[in-house]
Amino acid sequence: MKFERYGIGIARGMMVTFKHLFRHPTVSQYPEQRLNMSRRTRGNELIWNNVKCTGCVTCAKSCPQGAIHIETTVDPATNKYNVLKIEVDTGYCIQCGLCVEACPYEAIYMGYSVERAKYRRGELVQANEMLLASPDRPASGYMNPHIARELPRQTLLVEKIVEKR
Amino acid sequence: MTIKTEPFVINFGPAHPSTHGVFRMRVVLDGEVVLDLEPVYGYLHRGIEKLAEQRTYTGIIPLTDRLDYLAAMSNNLAHCIAVEKLAGIKVPERAEYLRVILAELQRLCSHLIAVGAFLNDSGAFMTPILYMLREREKILDLFEMLSGQRLTYNDMRPGGVSQDAPEEFLPALHKFVDQMPRYLDEYDQLLAKNEILLARSKGVGILSKELAINSSASGPVLRASGVKWDIRKAEPYSIYDRFEFEIPTGTAGDCYDRYLVRMLEMRQSVRIIEQAMKQFPSGEYRSRVPKLIRPPVGEVYSRIEAPKGELAFYIVSDSSIAPYRYHIRGTSLINLTALRDMIVGWKVADLIVIFGSIDICMGEVDR
Numbered sequence: 001m002k003f004e005r006y007g008i009g010i011a012r013g014m015m016v017t018f019k020h021l022f023r024h025p026t027v028s029q030y031p032e033q034r035l036n037m038s039r040r041t042r043g044n045e046l047i048w049n050n051v052k053c054t055g056c057v058t059c060a061k062s063c064p065q066g067a068i069h070i071e072t073t074v075d076p077a078t079n080k081y082n083v084l085k086i087e088v089d090t091g092y093c094i095q096c097g098l099c100v101e102a103c104p105y106e107a108i109y110m111g112y113s114v115e116r117a118k119y120r121r122g123e124l125v126q127a128n129e130m131l132l133a134s135p136d137r138p139a140s141g142y143m144n145p146h147i148a149r150e151l152p153r154q155t156l157l158v159e160k161i162v163e164k165r
Numbered sequence: 166m167t168i169k170t171e172p173f174v175i176n177f178g179p180a181h182p183s184t185h186g187v188f189r190m191r192v193v194l195d196g197e198v199v200l201d202l203e204p205v206y207g208y209l210h211r212g213i214e215k216l217a218e219q220r221t222y223t224g225i226i227p228l229t230d231r232l233d234y235l236a237a238m239s240n241n242l243a244h245c246i247a248v249e250k251l252a253g254i255k256v257p258e259r260a261e262y263l264r265v266i267l268a269e270l271q272r273l274c275s276h277l278i279a280v281g282a283f284l285n286d287s288g289a290f291m292t293p294i295l296y297m298l299r300e301r302e303k304i305l306d307l308f309e310m311l312s313g314q315r316l317t318y319n320d321m322r323p324g325g326v327s328q329d330a331p332e333e334f335l336p337a338l339h340k341f342v343d344q345m346p347r348y349l350d351e352y353d354q355l356l357a358k359n360e361i362l363l364a365r366s367k368g369v370g371i372l373s374k375e376l377a378i379n380s381s382a383s384g385p386v387l388r389a390s391g392v393k394w395d396i397r398k399a400e401p402y403s404i405y406d407r408f409e410f411e412i413p414t415g416t417a418g419d420c421y422d423r424y425l426v427r428m429l430e431m432r433q434s435v436r437i438i439e440q441a442m443k444q445f446p447s448g449e450y451r452s453r454v455p456k457l458i459r460p461p462v463g464e465v466y467s468r469i470e471a472p473k474g475e476l477a478f479y480i481v482s483d484s485s486i487a488p489y490r491y492h493i494r495g496t497s498l499i500n501l502t503a504l505r506d507m508i509v510g511w512k513v514a515d516l517i518v519i520f521g522s523i524d525i526c527m528g529e530v531d532r
């Protein structure tokens with residue numbers, strides 16, 4: 001290839017790189033600085049509400065991975081289902097959120113936290129009380145706008161980087 | 166004195182940093198010149214087509230996320246459009262606009278990675294791709310706001326989108342669209358006239374117009390060879406017929422043209438998003454669809470213009486809750502079929518540049 005004046009293109013490119021020296025940094029130092037996640041984050045656990053749940057098993061049926069296992073009995077006095085056992089294998093769960101979408105009684109939520117690594121495979125299988133909401137297991141606003149409103153606003157990079165050009 | 170030489174076979178990949186995943190090329194070399202090339206696929210085969218035949222039509226959507234994982238929204242869209250055609254489901258206006266915005270954002274996102282990785286392969290190590298990832302991050306923020314996930318969105322549903330856009334979505338999108346053209350100018354300034362890039366990619370890896378058509382390549386690879394073919398214009402799906410945009414084409418069909426077509430397409434995508442934002446209506450975001458869709462007996466072949474080219478789904482229904490046959494036309498796989506013709510005769514260093522300019526995603530090649 002022939003160029004008339006070699007080096008102009010490179011110099012123009014280096015100008016851009018040089019400008020970046022004076023710009024706002026984009027990266028945050030993770031464990032010390034944390035950004036807020038989306039209000040609809042699908043974290044890696046499920047939250048279950050034992051009061052609202054009626055044992056209809058819609059969530060287990062709609063799960064594409066077969067990660068939810070529910071056992072129920074019928075209470076002869078009230079003719080309602082009793083949930084004996086609900087077990088979620090978070091190792092199989094792909095956090096797709098279809099169970100949350102399917103539940104007709106808003107009794108199951110995605111978790112808001114994401115740092116849930118475990119040391120053993122067995123600890124990923126969570127059952128009954130382990131699935132209930134607690135202060136360190138907050139529910140996310142996925143498919144539940146009223147929960148989403150309470151959660152902190154998501155940090156957006158578009159708003160963080162303001163540059164004069 | 167003459168030195169005796171003989172062809173030498175090397176395995177390029179499957180775990181090589183410039184093969185963009187687990188792709189293997191069996192290359193026959195004579196010194197540095199490539200004499201022959203045989204692509205070997207299948208290291209990432211997960212049997213998605215077969216898995217899909219045992220899942221409900223909604224349950225397949227998380228699977229489509231994992232096809233071309235750099236453009237999950239487009240895959241969602243293609244699947245949903247196919248199911249809607251099959252079952253005769255109507256989509257509300259607002260959902261259509263949201264879908265177009267998301268698909269175009271996804272195109273930006275995928276092209277940023279494609280261009281960045283291509284520049285990385287051709288020697289501009291890490292600086293351009295990091296600048297491009299910064300813009301991609303802003304798009305991922307928007308996707309995260311909508312769907313809660315940054316890579317596997319699972320956001321669209323037959324009959325609309327899963328959730329409405331929150332009120333902070335449009336202002337953030339406005340900010341992004343305002344900034345993006347200036348960043349695109351900056352990328353042009355950074356490398357479009359760079360002598361090293363020009364020398365390494367101009368005239369390299371030419372895919373002729375005839376071969377591009379005969380190998381049924383699509384997307385930027387086809388358009389760089391000078392064929393004006395874009396399904397958004399040729400066979401408008403969703404509401405693409407309401408927007409004004411151009412189809413950028415190349416002339417030579419070399420690596421530089423493929424790079425340039427992608428850069429120009431990004432500007433067109435920004436244009437479409439701007440128009441869609443102006444017309445964005447209020448109202449329903451999802452039509453009423455039964456939880457288990459049972460389409461009537463029949464078959465459908467529906468295609469969209471995904472970032473990497475023509476993405477199509479062929480679904481046969483036997484009126485049960487799961488498809489009888491589910492076939493995916495993987496864009497990258499078909500673009501790869503012309504790989505041998507592009508590369509043979511070039512040097513090893515060009516092989517990496519040519520391969521990078523096709524922009525493949527192994528998740529879609531192997532399925």
Ligand code: SF4
Binds near residue numbers: 064088095
């Ligand atoms: S999030 Fe998806 S994979 Fe996980 S339990 Fe719910 S439906 Fe199953």
Ligand code: SF4
Binds near residue numbers: 059070102104108
């Ligand atoms: S769908 Fe909801 S109500 Fe029914 S069993 Fe699951 S969590 Fe309980």
